[in-house]
Amino acid sequence: xxxxxxxxxxxxxxxxxxxxxxxxxxxxxxxxxxxxxxxxxxxxxxxxxxxxxxxxxxxxxxxxxxxxxxxxxxxxxxxxxxxxxxxxxxxxxxxxxxxxxxxxxxxxxxxxxxxxxxxxxxxxxxxxxxxxxxxxxxxxxxxxxxxxxxxxxxxxxxxxxxxxxxxxxxxxxxxxxxxxxxxxxxxxxxxxxxxxxxxxxxxxxxxxxxxxxxxxxxxxxxxxxxxxxxxxxxxxxxxxxxxxxxxxxxxxxxxxxxxxxxxxxxxxxxxxxxxxxxxxxxxxx
Ligand SMILES: C[S@@+](CC[C@H](N)C(=O)[O-])C[C@H]1O[C@@H](n2cnc3c(N)ncnc32)[C@H](O)[C@@H]1O
Numbered sequence: 052x053x054x055x056x057x058x059x060x061x062x063x064x065x066x067x068x069x070x071x072x073x074x075x076x077x078x079x080x081x082x083x084x085x086x087x088x089x090x091x092x093x094x095x096x097x098x099x100x101x102x103x104x105x106x107x108x109x110x111x112x113x114x115x116x117x118x119x120x121x122x123x124x125x126x127x128x129x130x131x132x133x134x135x136x137x138x139x140x141x142x143x144x145x146x147x148x149x150x151x152x153x154x155x156x157x158x159x160x161x162x163x164x165x166x167x168x169x170x171x172x173x174x175x176x177x178x179x180x181x182x183x184x185x186x187x188x189x190x191x192x193x194x195x196x197x198x199x200x201x202x203x204x205x206x207x208x209x210x211x212x213x214x215x216x217x218x219x220x221x222x223x224x225x226x227x228x229x230x231x232x233x234x235x236x237x238x239x240x241x242x243x244x245x246x247x248x249x250x251x252x253x254x255x256x257x258x259x260x261x262x263x264x265x266x267x268x269x270x271x272x273x274x275x276x277x278x279x280x281x282x283x284x285x286x287x288x289x290x291x292x293x294x295x296x297x298x299x300x301x302x303x304x305x306x307x308x309x310x311x312x313x314x315x316x317x318x319x320x321x322x323x324x325x326x327x328x329x330x331x332x333x334x335x336x
């Protein structure tokens with residue numbers, strides 16, 4: 052069994068099954084059958100791949116990486132993604148994975164070999180897109196406030212908050228690549244954002260007015276710990292908003308819906324090209 056990193060924001064999503072089409076033993080059920088003519092063609096081409104430097108013998112994209120990506124996340128991000136607009140916030144440009152970028156085609160083995168954690172930061176997730184849209188629609192939510200973008204990934208929400216006039220913005224994530232991506236993306240969008248790479252769940256967050264969390268309910272342990280912490284923070288007077296497209300571990304009650312959006316997403320990433328996504332407020336009591 053090669054698949055070591057398992058996370059499933061949606062039932063059909065298995066990031067690490069994307070590129071390695073010919074490994075039928077662990078290819079996601081989504082991809083066992085090609086869904087389009089292009090996908091079918093790609094599968095045939097890859098199955099016949101004669102590329103001698105492809106250790107998997109299944110990849111027609113000879114990604115030639117720096118030997119240790121972890122040593123220089125910024126260089127890795129620049130080399131493996133490309134700037135592009137966020138569908139629901141086209142005024143915000145992020146370094147992203149797209150079909151033309153090498154990271155789209157990287158295998159789990161390749162990422163592990165180069166010490167690269169799952170590249171959550173390479174996509175604007177539906178929950179983050181919805182919150183960033185809400186911020187554009189209602190900038191007073193963050194204007195003049197001290198904002199934390201929790202589980203920031205690309206830093207999309209942090210950038211939206213900075214653009215809307217937040218007094219101070221901190222992007223918090225456990226992944227150093229997310230920290231590096233956020234700084235690159237902030238520079239791309241000409242805003243100032245602080246990054247903090249740490250696991251702060253359970254800690255107090257002094258000097259914070261509002262916490263914004265996009266797409267954090269995809270994994271049970273993480274979602275439960277984050278939501279319990281959010282409730283504590285809300286009780287302490289911090290406004291907490293969660294953007295979520297109906298992930299498996301979003302609590303079914305106890306949250307107040309603030310806004311809903313139909314968020315364009317990639318069919319390669321989700322099981323549909325639009326996800327209905329809500330922004331919830333965690334109540335104070
Ligand atoms: C699906 S991504 C969402 C990224 C971004 N909020 C968005 O909506 O585009 C989930 C993020 O949660 C981060 N994460 C996971 N556990 C975390 C923790 N304990 N503290 C902070 N971030 C965490 C991951 O590194 C990843 O960047």
